[in-house]
Amino acid sequence: xxxxxLKPGSEGIIKKISAWDKLGQRLMDMGVYPGQxxxxxxxxxxxxxxxxxxxxxxxxxxxxxxxFVEVG
Amino acid sequence: MxxxxxxxxxxxxxxxxxxxxxxALTGASQHVAxxxxxxxxxxxxxxxxxxxxxxxxxxxxxYSLTSYSPxxxxxxxxxxxEKPSVTVNVIDASNLKRCLYLTVQLLExxxxxxxxxxxxxxxxxxxMKIDVDALSRQLGIPVVPTCMKCGRGKQEMRxxxxxxxxxxxxxxxxxxxxxxxxxxxxxxIERLSTESSLAERYPLRWLAIKLMEGDSEVLQVLRGNLTxxxxxxxxxESSRVAFEKEQSEKPEMHIARHRYQTAETIAxxxxxxxxxxxxxxxxxxxxxxxxxxxxxxVMVGVIWLLxxxxxxxxxxxTNYTWPILAKLRMLAEALLPEPGFIEIPxxxxxxxxxxxxxxxxxxxxxxxxxxxxxxxxxxxxxxMPRMAFIMDRLFSRYGLHGQSxxxxxxxxxxxxxxxxxxxxxxxxxxxxxxxxATILIIPLLNCLAKVPLYVLLINIxxxxxxxxxxxxxxxxxxLLVLPxxxxxxxxxxxxxxxxxxVMEMPPYHIPSLRGVLGRAFERVWLFIRKITxxxxxxAVVIFVLLQFPGIGAERMAYYHSRKDEAVADFAxxxxxxxxxxxxxxxxxxxxxxxxxxxxxxxxIAKSSAxxxxxxxxxxxxxxxxxxxxxxxxxxxxxxxNRALKKLVKERKGLLRSMRKERIxxxxxxxxxxxxxxxxxxxxxxxxxxxxxxxxxxxxxxxxATLGALYxxxxxxxxxxxxxxxxxxxxxxxxALSLMLFMVLYPPCLxxxxxxxxxxxxxxxxxxxxxxxxxxxxTIASLVFSLGRAxxxxxxxxxxxxxxxxxxxxxxxxFFSSKQNHTQH
Numbered sequence: 040x041x042x043x044x045l046k047p048g049s050e051g052i053i054k055k056i057s058a059w060d061k062l063g064q065r066l067m068d069m070g071v072y073p074g075q076x077x078x079x080x081x082x083x084x085x086x087x088x089x090x091x092x093x094x095x096x097x098x099x100x101x102x103x104x105x106x107f108v109e110v111g
Numbered sequence: 112m113x114x115x116x117x118x119x120x121x122x123x124x125x126x127x128x129x130x131x132x133x134x135a136l137t138g139a140s141q142h143v144a145x146x147x148x149x150x151x152x153x154x155x156x157x158x159x160x161x162x163x164x165x166x167x168x169x170x171x172x173x174y175s176l177t178s179y180s181p182x183x184x185x186x187x188x189x190x191x192x193e194k195p196s197v198t199v200n201v202i203d204a205s206n207l208k209r210c211l212y213l214t215v216q217l218l219e220x221x222x223x224x225x226x227x228x229x230x231x232x233x234x235x236x237x238x239m240k241i242d243v244d245a246l247s248r249q250l251g252i253p254v255v256p257t258c259m260k261c262g263r264g265k266q267e268m269r270x271x272x273x274x275x276x277x278x279x280x281x282x283x284x285x286x287x288x289x290x291x292x293x294x295x296x297x298x299x300i301e302r303l304s305t306e307s308s309l310a311e312r313y314p315l316r317w318l319a320i321k322l323m324e325g326d327s328e329v330l331q332v333l334r335g336n337l338t339x340x341x342x343x344x345x346x347x348e349s350s351r352v353a354f355e356k357e358q359s360e361k362p363e364m365h366i367a368r369h370r371y372q373t374a375e376t377i378a379x380x381x382x383x384x385x386x387x388x389x390x391x392x393x394x395x396x397x398x399x400x401x402x403x404x405x406x407x408x409v410m411v412g413v414i415w416l417l418x419x420x421x422x423x424x425x426x427x428x429t430n431y432t433w434p435i436l437a438k439l440r441m442l443a444e445a446l447l448p449e450p451g452f453i454e455i456p457x458x459x460x461x462x463x464x465x466x467x468x469x470x471x472x473x474x475x476x477x478x479x480x481x482x483x484x485x486x487x488x489x490x491x492x493x494x495m496p497r498m499a500f501i502m503d504r505l506f507s508r509y510g511l512h513g514q515s516x517x518x519x520x521x522x523x524x525x526x527x528x529x530x531x532x533x534x535x536x537x538x539x540x541x542x543x544x545x546x547x548a549t550i551l552i553i554p555l556l557n558c559l560a561k562v563p564l565y566v567l568l569i570n571i572x573x574x575x576x577x578x579x580x581x582x583x584x585x586x587x588x589x590l591l592v593l594p595x596x597x598x599x600x601x602x603x604x605x606x607x608x609x610x611x612x613v614m615e616m617p618p619y620h621i622p623s624l625r626g627v628l629g630r631a632f633e634r635v636w637l638f639i640r641k642i643t644x645x646x647x648x649x650a651v652v653i654f655v656l657l658q659f660p661g662i663g664a665e666r667m668a669y670y671h672s673r674k675d676e677a678v679a680d681f682a683x684x685x686x687x688x689x690x691x692x693x694x695x696x697x698x699x700x701x702x703x704x705x706x707x708x709x710x711x712x713x714x715i716a717k718s719s720a721x722x723x724x725x726x727x728x729x730x731x732x733x734x735x736x737x738x739x740x741x742x743x744x745x746x747x748x749x750x751x752n753r754a755l756k757k758l759v760k761e762r763k764g765l766l767r768s769m770r771k772e773r774i775x776x777x778x779x780x781x782x783x784x785x786x787x788x789x790x791x792x793x794x795x796x797x798x799x800x801x802x803x804x805x806x807x808x809x810x811x812x813x814x815a816t817l818g819a820l821y822x823x824x825x826x827x828x829x830x831x832x833x834x835x836x837x838x839x840x841x842x843x844x845x846a847l848s849l850m851l852f853m854v855l856y857p858p859c860l861x862x863x864x865x866x867x868x869x870x871x872x873x874x875x876x877x878x879x880x881x882x883x884x885x886x887x888x889t890i891a892s893l894v895f896s897l898g899r900a901x902x903x904x905x906x907x908x909x910x911x912x913x914x915x916x917x918x919x920x921x922x923x924x925f926f927s928s929k930q931n932h933t934q935h
Contacts, residue, residue, distance in 0.1 A: 059361055061179050062611040067367040068174035069613055070209045074368075080394070084403045085504035088513070090616060096206055097394070097616035099500050101507070104611050 042077075042091070042105035050078040051110035058107035069098050071108060117165045117276050120190060123201035124213055125172035126493075126617035128229045128259060130154075132201050133169040134629065135259040136268065143633065151185050152538075160269050168195070174209075176216045178328040180541070180610070187328075190220060191313065196276045197223045199268070204228040204256065205237055207382050211374035214250065218283045221314040225271050228256040231263075233618075238385035246381040251283035260623060287373045291358055292323060292365060295350050299323070302346070307337050322347050323354075323362045393493070393618040400497050410501055413494070414520050417485055422528070422559070425478035432477050436470045452700060453674050453765050461654060468650035471809050472643055472861060475529065475559075479638060482521065482532050484631035489517065491622035495539070496614055503612060508924045509593040510600025511552075512545035513612065519592075522553035525585050530554045530858055531638065534865040541614075544607035548600050550869050551879050552592045554858035557585060560810035561853050567814055571835050572846035572905060583909055588854050590916040594923040595886070601926075603878070638861075646809070646860045653805060656779045662772055670765055677761040684754040688747045690739065705729075705736045706759060779804050793852060793891035794845040794899075803852070809859050843905020848895035851912070855887030 045051060053075045056063050066072070070093050080090040080097065088101045123129040133141075137156025144153045154169035170189060171182035178184050190198060200217055202210035217224050228234075228241060247254040255271045257264025289296060299319040304310055309318060309332070321329040334340045354362050399405050443466050447459045489495050495517060503513025511519075515537075522533030533553040540546035565584050573580035662670070678699065685691050709729050716722050730737040739755060742748035774780050783800035790800055798817070806813040817834065835841075857880045858866060867876040898908035 056364065059363065061609075062613070063361075064175070064177055064179055064363065064367075065611045065613045067364065068177075068212070069615060070212075070371075071613075072364070072368055072371060081398075081401060083401065083500050083504060084406045085501075087504040088500060088612060090397075090401070090500065092394075094208065096209065097397075098613060099496070099616050100611070100613045101503070104613060 040110055042079075042108035042110050043089070043102040045079045045110065047079050047081050047089075050076065052076055053108060054111045055109040056107060057109060058104075062104060062107060066100075066104075066108065070094060070096070071098065077110070117163055117197075117272070118193065118195040119165055119167045119272055120193075120195040120198045121167060121169045121201060122186060122190070122198055122213070122217060123170075123172055123227075124174050124203070124210055126615065127172070127201050127203040127206075127210060129169065129172055129201040131259045131623070131626065132199070132227060132229055132257070132268075133167065134626065135262070135265050137167050141633075143637065151181050153185075158269075160273060163273070165269075165272065168193075173213070175213060176220075177324070178326050184328060187220075190217075190222060195222075197225055197272055199225045199227050199272070201227045201229050203230050204234040204241060205230060205239060207241065208371075208374050208378040211377055212370055215285065215287060215370050215373050218250065218252070218285050219287065219314075219317050219320060221283075221317065223275055223278075224252050224283065225268075225275055226250060226252055226254045227268060228254060229259055231256050231258045232261055237391075240383040242381045242383075246377065249285070249377045249380065251285050285373075287369055289320070289366060289369050292354065292362065295323065295354060296320065298350070299343075299347065302343055306339050306343060307333075309333075309336055320366060323351065324366055325351060325363060391618060393616075396619055397497065397616070400494070401500055406497075406501050410498060413489075413498075414524075417482075417520060418525070418528075421478055421482040421485060425481045428477035428481075429474055433474060436473055440466050440470060449700075449704060452678070452703070452762060453670055453769065455766070457658075460658070461651075464654045465647055465650055468809065469643060469647050472646055473639075476635060476639075478529065478559075479532060480631050480635050482529070483634040484627050486517065486521070486532070486536055487627040487630040488622045490539075490630075491620060491626055493617045493619045496616050499614065500616070507545075507612075509597045510545060510548045510604070511593075511596055512540050512542050512549070513614075514540045515545060515549040518549050518553055519556065522556035523558050524556060524589055528556055528558055530556065530558050530862040531865050532634075534862055534869055535634065535638075537869050542610040542612070544600060544604050544609050547604050547607055547870060547875070548596045550866055550875075551599055551604075551882075552596045554862050554866075554879060555588055555592050555595065555855055555883060557588050557854070558810070558859075560859065561856065563814045564810070564853050565850055567817075567831060567834070568846040568850055571831050572841070572843040576906060579906075580909070583913060584850055584854065587851070587913060587916060590913070590920045591854065591890075593920050594916075597923045597926070643861075645864050649807075649860050653779075653807065656782075657774055657777050657805060659778060660776065662769060662776065666772065670769060673765055674762075677758055677765075681754050681758045685751055688751055690735065690748075690751055702736050702739065702755070703759060703762065705733060706740060706755065709740050774801065790888065792896050793888055794841075794848045794895040795852075795891075799849060803856070807857065807860070809861070810853075810856060813853070844895060844898045844903065844908055847898070847905045847908055847912075848891040851894060852887040852891040855883045855890060857881070857883045857887075 040051075042051075053071060053073050055073055056066055056071070058066070071077070075093050078092045080092050082089050083099075087103075088099045089105060090097055090099045092098075121129055121133055133154065133156060137158050140158070141154060141156040144155070145151065151171055156167045156169070158165050158167070168189065170186040173180070173183045173186055176183055176187050178187070189195070198217060200214050202214065214224070214226060226246070228243065228246075234241065241256070243254050243256055253271050253275060255264060255268050257268060259265065296316065296319045299322055300315045303315050303318060309315070313332075318329060318332075322333070330344060333344060337343060351362050354365070358365060360368075400409055440463065443462055444459075447462055448456050450456065450459055489498075495514070498516045499513030501513075502516040506512060506515050518533045518536045518540075520528070520533075521536055522528045522530050530553050533556070534550055537546050537550050537553070540549060565581070569577055569580045569584075681699070709725075712725055713722070716725050726737075726741065729740065738745060738748045739752050742752045779801055780797070782804060783797040786800045787795075787797045790796075795803070802813045802817045814830070817830065857863075863876050863880055866879045867873060870876065870879075894908055894912055897903075898905075898911075903911065
């Protein structure tokens with residue numbers, strides 16, 4: 040399953056980041072990397088982007104980008 | 112480096128309070144510049160400590176030190192090439208693990224680092240504890256806990272800097288173990304040390320790690336310094352491929368994961384978390400601020416407040432500041448040679464033109480100051496990322512970015528913004544393509560200076576539908592801007608790099624007064640320094656174009672004969688009066704000036720006390736002249752007073768005709784006439800062309816130039832009446848086309864300069880001037896020619912165009928411009 044499919048309120052563990060280059064680096068720098076727990080907090084008023092909580096801080100990303108985060 | 116000067120770099124992730132630390136350390140002595148070649152601000156500040164001068168450079172906030180963004184490259188290069196005596200790594204104490212991710216990268220560069228645990232107050236509020244000594248031991252560097260916002264820790268920080276500098280480059284002993292990658296790293300280090308002399312300038316282990324990460328900049332360094340670079344690069348490439356195959360993990364990912372592991376291990380041993388963590392306050396606030404319904408409502412409220420405080424209230428403030436600027440103008444006037452009857456010295460009109468141009472801009476300073484202050488509040492409070500979160504979906508469809516929201520609000524999404532702060536606030540947009548698109552479309556929004564022309568035209572040609580026309584013009588710009596942005600993104604900006612949206616939603620903070628005022632002052636100062644000077648320079652050019660070649664000798668002789676007639680008429684009446692002697696020769700001109708000065712001052716004197724004071728002042732200045740200005744019951748004086756009134760009016764008329772003739776014959780006038788065949792399709796005659804051309808420096812000029820062109824026939828006639836009378840053939844359709852052109856009018860000079868600053872290139876500045884002109888004339892021509900061919904009224908054409916723009920905007924929104932993320 041990928042992160043963009045998760046509904047607000049659901050939780051998961053990051054399994055794999057399937058993007059590299061800028062997006063992968065950026066996700067990594069923001070603390071989104073395999074082994075981390077995350078929780079989907081909310082979607083924006085127009086449904087995109089989404090906000091997730093990882094280890095006590097909050098990150099927002101577009102669904103289009105969340106596709107590259109595999110969660111379990 | 113200078114031995115009694117210490118260079119300190121401040122590094123840290125965004126939202127860690129780094130600028131507060133910078134301000135606390137350096138106080139008011141700061142300076143902003145640009146790093147060469149990029150549009151990243153370089154903040155430098157100074158302080159002295161025990162007689163040593165300490166220079167502090169505030170590096171841009173970055174999460175990491177890769178070569179993907181200009182901010183990261185700039186920070187890295189500064190640390191490696193400028194070799195600061197010490198780097199202070201500011202971190203948010205309440206977010207230890209993620210912040211240490213940057214710290215370990217700094218330590219890998221083998222430079223002296225001091226860790227500054229900032230925001231200790233937040234830590235305490237959350238019942239978290241950090242063992243400072245253990246942290247210092249584990250990292251092998253000094254750790255200084257501070258709360259700079261509450262004024263604690265400044266002295267300790269300064270002391271730690273001195274101690275670290277004196278200790279002669281103590282380098283941390285921390286060593287990150289990259290596990291399976293270590294043998295490869297050892298091989299690369301080995302080859303680097305035998306094949307190159309890079310060890311003199313770079314830490315080899317850092318180079319090796321960066322090479323394994325596939326860092327493009329470091330590969331460049333290798334190519335530039337190594338004769339055997341190809342062989343080594345080939346070796347690295349094959350090592351990277353082999354590593355990925357064996358470990359089924361990208362080397363970059365492997366490295367980042369190990370850095371995080373190190374950060375996590377350290378954080379775990381030093382950090383004590385509360386037993387029951389509460390849901391953070393920021394998250395609870397966000398459930399309202401980012402709510403599906405309330406979120407947009409709150410945002411509209413914030414935008415409204417921004418407009419209300421900056422534009423509406425700021426405009427009130429200009430009522431108080433304008434007299435200061437008017438005094439400046441009067442001062443300039445007083446220093447200039449006195450004008451003759453019809454001979455106005457060039458230096459007079461020139462100086463006043465320049466002063467007026469500068470004043471037109473300086474008048475906006477109160478508005479800018481409030482705007483910049485409010486932007487600083489929005490930035491510091493943490494609301495900006497929320498705004499971006501709410502708007503991103505809509506804007507990203509048009510090639511813009513969630514973070515384009517604030518620049519667009521400032522530029523004037525509804526009537527009354529200003530493109531200068533709008534363009535200047537584009538700096539924060541991380542995505543290069545969206546940033547450029549935002550910079551390029553902001554001038555098309557409705558800035559304050561476009562409004563006078565709209566009001567003028569609406570009052571004349573849409574008098575019956577003022578509200579509707581105003582609504583049309585206020586909202587049409589947004590409908591034009593969105594598809595234009597999309598078109599730019601798909602064409603000229605196609606090759607610009609994009610960046611992921613991924614954005615931290617930082618906790619809310621209460622902004623500090625010092626931070627807000629400091630930033631407002633700094634930005635206003637930047638505006639004055641960088642922009643006003645250029646505007647003045649171009650005002651000079653426009654002046655020349657409007658004045659020269661000037662009135663021909665024959666016509667000048669005609670005006671002189673008109674003047675002589677008028678003076679002779681006056682002399683005839685005045686001949687046998689007691690005033691005749693005083694008014695001979697230069698005396699007459701003195702009287703005219705005395706009269707004008709009295710009338711000018713009488714206009715602004717409101718109370719009867721002020722009038723009495725003015726009368727007394729002028730009576731003392733020249734009792735004889737005063738009798739002519741205020742003749743009372745003296746018959747002789749009354750007679751001369753009447754003749755004088757006629758003379759003054761005649762002079763004004765002559766000056767006006769000369770001004771008009773000068774513009775008619777000027778280079779700009781010629782250009783206006785020359786352009787007429789092309790602009791006729793849009794319904795613009797040469798007079799309109801001249802008005803539009805003269806507004807290139809500042810749009811406020813459009814109405815002023817029209818005022819000069821539509822010569823005043825009798826006193827008290829408004830420009831509306833004059834324009835309606837002189838342009839009998841002008842219809843609402845003409846007005847509509849002119850308004851649409853004004854919407855798409857090229858940026859004023861101040862904005863063009865801001866575009867140059869923010870895009871970092873003259874080429875884009877020129878593009879931002881040219882494309883709206885082409886687009887504007889095309890749309891204006893289409894609307895006018897089509898409207899005329901179909902026999903539409905101005906209002907019908909307006910509705911038709913609005914419908915078309917709306918359809919086109921929606922249509923363009925359906926194309927999605929997907930970003931390509933590499934997948935493996």
